[in-house]
Amino acid sequence: MTSSNLQPDEPVNPQTDIFLRACYRQPVPYTPIWMMRQAGRYLPEYRALRSQYDFLTMLRTPELATEVTIQPVDIVGVDAAILFCDILVIPEAMGMELRFIEKQGPVFTDPLRSEHDIDQLKPVAPQEDLPYVMEAIRQIRAQLAGRVPLIGFAGSPWTLAAYMIEGQGSSHFRTLRRMLYAEPALLEKLLDKLTIAIAKFLQAQVEAGAQAIQIFDSWGGLLTREAYQYYSLPTIQRIIARLHRTANVPVILFSRGRGADLDLQMDSGADVLSVDWTIPIGKARQQVKEQVAIQGNLDPAALYAPPEILQEEAKSVLSGYGDGPGHIFNLGHGIFPDVPVEHVQALVEYVHNDRKNSHAN
Ligand code: 1CP
Numbered sequence: 001m002t003s004s005n006l007q008p009d010e011p012v013n014p015q016t017d018i019f020l021r022a023c024y025r026q027p028v029p030y031t032p033i034w035m036m037r038q039a040g041r042y043l044p045e046y047r048a049l050r051s052q053y054d055f056l057t058m059l060r061t062p063e064l065a066t067e068v069t070i071q072p073v074d075i076v077g078v079d080a081a082i083l084f085c086d087i088l089v090i091p092e093a094m095g096m097e098l099r100f101i102e103k104q105g106p107v108f109t110d111p112l113r114s115e116h117d118i119d120q121l122k123p124v125a126p127q128e129d130l131p132y133v134m135e136a137i138r139q140i141r142a143q144l145a146g147r148v149p150l151i152g153f154a155g156s157p158w159t160l161a162a163y164m165i166e167g168q169g170s171s172h173f174r175t176l177r178r179m180l181y182a183e184p185a186l187l188e189k190l191l192d193k194l195t196i197a198i199a200k201f202l203q204a205q206v207e208a209g210a211q212a213i214q215i216f217d218s219w220g221g222l223l224t225r226e227a228y229q230y231y232s233l234p235t236i237q238r239i240i241a242r243l244h245r246t247a248n249v250p251v252i253l254f255s256r257g258r259g260a261d262l263d264l265q266m267d268s269g270a271d272v273l274s275v276d277w278t279i280p281i282g283k284a285r286q287q288v289k290e291q292v293a294i295q296g297n298l299d300p301a302a303l304y305a306p307p308e309i310l311q312e313e314a315k316s317v318l319s320g321y322g323d324g325p326g327h328i329f330n331l332g333h334g335i336f337p338d339v340p341v342e343h344v345q346a347l348v349e350y351v352h353n354d355r356k357n358s359h360a361n
Contacts, residue, residue, distance in 0.1 A: 019080040020149050023212060023250035023272050025293050025326035029152075031318060032079035033351045034151070035344070036254070037334030038072040039084045042341060047354055055100045059085055065136040066143055071146055075341065077348045080149050080212070081140060083205070084210050085133055087155030087216055090197055091164045093129040094121040104168075108276050111167030111175070118190050127205035133201075137208040152210025154202050156217035156255075157194035157239075158232040161187065180227065187231065195235040199242045201342040206247035213243060214252040214274070218333075221257015228255075229264055240269040252295055256333060262287040277332030281320040283329075293326040300331040303339035307346050 019032040019203070040046055046068055049058065058064045065084040072078050088106050094100040095110040112118055120233075127134060140150055155163075163169070165176045179187050202213050220232060240251050253270035255261070259279030266273070266288055274295035275284045281297050288294065302313040314329075321327040329351045 017149065020212065020250065021189060021294055022326065023205045023252070026288070027325050030352050030355060031329050033084065033329035033348055034078040034080040035072070035331050035335050038076070038078055038082060038083075039068045039187045040335065040337055041337035042339050042344065043075060044069055044341070045075065055106075056098070059089065060132045062132055062136040062139050065132075065244070067140040069136070069140050069150075072144060072306060073144070074356050076297040076344050077352070080151050081215070083133070083137060083140065083153060083210065084327045085136070085153070086155070087160060087218075088162055088163060088174045089130060089133065090154065090194070090201060092315065093201075094193070096121075096164060106163075107168045108164060111218065112164050112190065115186055115189070118186060121190075121193055122192075122314055124200060129206075129279070130201065134204060134208040137205060138310060141209040147210040150209065151212045151214055151252075152202065152205035153214040153216060153263060154198045154205075156199060156215050156220065156232060157235040158223070159217050159219045160194050160198070161190050162219045162222070164190070169324070173219065177222065180223075180231070183322075184231075191231060193234050199239045202239065202243055203246055206243070206249050210249065212250045212252065214254060215270070217253065217255040217258075220255035223265070227259055228258065233264055233268060236268045236270075244269060250293075254295075259284065268293060272328065274330060275332065281327075282315055282322060285321055290326070291335045293328060295328040295330045296320065300333055300336055300339075303331075303335065303343045303347065305343075307343065309349055310343055310347060311350050315354070316348055318351070318354055 015276055018028045021028050022032050035137060046229065047263065049064060049068060053064060067082050069084045073081050088098055091108065099107050100107060101107055144150060162173050162176050166173050215236060220228060223232060236253060243251055250271040251270040253265060253268050253273050254274035255265055256276050259275050262273060263283055269290060272293040272295050273288060275281065275297045277297050278300040281294060284294050298317050304309055305313065317329065
């Protein structure tokens with residue numbers, strides 16, 4: 001554990017720990033904001049580096065990962081940094097070959113198709129298999145020097161299984177969903193292996209210096225409520241329980257498309273539930289009954305709007321949450337690569353200046 005890990009009832013440095021305070025539903029002077037995919041292509045500084053190095057090289061080079069992780073802190077003034085990495089490094093560490101195709105995205109050369117393929121997957125030893133991630137975390141913490149906290153992350157077992165079975169992003173994930181109904185035992189075997197690997201990976205991130213963890217269950221919304229409850233939620237619960245046993249950091253769960261199941265998500269053990277824009281944030285707050293913090297939920301497309309409209313949209317998220325602690329402002333999903341940086345900066349400034357709905361008390 002690092003010295004800056006915050007305990008739920010510990011006083012914090014108000015300049016640097018606003019985000020962590022909000023995770024624990026403590027009063028804050030203004031609503032903290034960060035944005036999913038904030039380290040990315042909408043920043044000219046990111047594009048400049050990306051024109052020199054391919055995506056996977058950037059991930060695997062701690063100096064480059066450090067630089068792009070800190071860019072949005074310097075350039076747009078967010079209240080937390082998120083490690084520049086990718087959820088797909090875990091399947092790669094388990095032995096799958098990952099390639100990045102320009103203009104298309106990450107692709108696995110040989111997607112999992114049989115029990116034999118699943119049996120071949122190796123257990124993950126984070127320090128040996130992913131040393132560049134831990135080194136990046138150490139360098140980022142040193143370079144941030146306490147300015148804002150650093151969030152580590154991983155994909156949920158279900159979301160990683162989706163990419164490993166399908167081979168790449170997909171609109172229907174038909175191969176994955178066929179396995180769910182036609183060969184559920186295979187899927188369960190894979191989810192079990194992933195649960196162990198992800199739990200170890202996240203624990204190693206915290207040991208290296210990550211001060212909060214987000215679990216990206218980006219494809220959680222593909223499942224029925226019952227299937228979510230049976231296949232996905234228990235794996236997330238196991239990961240969070242392990243983290244809470246061994247590390248004092250808040251855990252954020254982002255199950256995209258599952259706003260109707262916040263009651264189930266509360267059983268995950270997460271300190272913060274991140275919601276997409278399809279649920280009014282006030283309703284999300286009501287459903288979690290002051291037990292956990294809520295992160296969200298501006299529609300990422302609102303960043304295309306002219307500043308006056310963008311402000312109105314941001315205001316409706318802030319006032320939708322209402323007074324009182326426990327809100328972290330974020331987008332409902334990742335930032336689009338072609339939104340104007342000035343709009344992103346204006347959003348951060350607006351949220352910081354909105355003391356009326358500061359959720360301070
Ligand atoms: O420069 C480029 O072209 C690369 C684009 C890019 C970036 C900047 C990818 C490819 N990954 C990332 C970084 C990344 N990925 C971060 C960094 C920290 C941040 O700024 O937030 C994080 C947290 C992720 C997580 C991630 N990777 C998720 C979960 C979040 C989400 O958006 O739902 C997923 C699904 C991935 C897979 C992935 N990596 C990259 C792409 C284009 C995709 C999606 C593939 C697809 O579904 O088609």
